[in-house]
Amino acid sequence: MNQEIKTHGVTERHINNSEQDRIIEELTRDGFSLVRGCLLKEEVDYASRRLDEIYGAQVQEFGEDNIGLIHDRHIVRSMLAFDDFFLHRIACNECLLEIVKRVIGNNLSLSSQVGILNPPSGELYQTAWHRELQYQHFTISRPIALQTLFAIEPFNEVTGGTFFIPGSHLHEMFPSEEYVHKHEVQIICEPGDTVIFDALAYHRAGVNRSNSIRRAINNLYTVPLIQQQINFSRMMGGRFADDPFLSGLLGYRWQTADSVIQWRREHLQRKLSV
Template sequence: MIDHARHDYEIEAFGFTIVPDFITPEMATALKSALTEALAADQARFGRFPGKARNHVMELASYGGLFLELLEHPEMLRFYRHFLGADCVLYAYSSTLLAPNDAVPAQSVHVDSGRWLPNICTGLQMTLAIDDFTAENGASWYLPGSHRNSTPPSAESFERYAVRVDRPARAALIWDPHCYHRAGDNRTSATRYALSTYAVRGYMKQRFDYPRLLGPEVEAQVSANLRTFLGYAKQTPESIEQFYENAEKAKSLGR
């Protein structure tokens, strides 16, 4: 049983919380091999772009299968909906791998959202550990309470107060993307596997236009719950004809 009151409090107060045993061992194993395949496919498709990092998959929903299944995780959706409202949408969905001795921008202190609005949470992230996060393989550091900072902490404050967030495989770190953090160094010989989902309020723009990226095939294949989370109900019409067609469609779906 997940202690929601405790985790919600930790997100509010510290900007992050660790929820253990978030997925089954079987799901973790299957996600690891799906991530390995996606990484190779992504390099083949996008490796020609100078901005493409070798150990990163920018967008996982487009790889379908298990990655779409994970987006239906009821506890993940509960956290997102609790903090962002029932109509919140997926903003981004990517890998969070750390290869041995890799130097990545995430090792500098940063936030994933520079937006600072006091007293309103506009985004929430989940980093799902597929492997253990340890001191040796570069467990990330987070500065508790810094999601409430209007300005970045000094390097000295970060080093003094940040905590290393070790966690076991299959744990979900649920966190505010305005919480200051940095990745560690992976001094082992194995890549550390994780992936991240990131949701925003329903009135905000998604990083990818998921309905167009995934198309009507995925719309037809997934549950109503997932269609909402992917943003299908938020699409603006591209023509006046479509405005009237959408109104008919909504009526027939009882929306």
């Protein structure tokens, strides 16, 4: 039991009434929070196998050399368009989706879903510090984009668990080298655990010094002002278009209208169906 914290002259303070509140407080203050046990062991095993299979098919489709040329080696893209498991159990995971909705609102879109197959001792692009909203040096009073990073293998010092700079989503500039060395924090967690983080928080993959692949899955949720990286609704070919939430998540609802008449028709249809 923690000792009660004494304060002096404090008239406003944050009070958490649930575990979800605690995670949201940490996420908004530090820029990231660890959520334990989002997947069962058999789901972790399934995700691991399917990541390798889908990556194999994507490499075959595009060519190993071409994937290398665009620095996309060891990256699996848009798994949910190939296997509903990645839609229902990963993008819509019940441990995380409620938190995402509470923080950025119900109107949201999935900008990208990516599998990362961090190879042993391999240098991935992601080992360099970055924010997911790349080239952006602004901050914002409320989060507009969140990520969920699922550990499919153990994240630790040897496998190269992800590093974060606490509070970096609240500052426009990337900090100094001294600050980074002093304050970077490595995530240590088990398969099935997930880091939820603000897409403006600086992070990087650690270098994998183990003998095996460190797999992870990264989902980027945004307010629908931000364009999707890959058009999931087109890839889904109409599936889930009638689902009130999934039509937004997959981007059906936020498509740019082709004409004024189409825009008006869509709005009329929505009005009439309420």
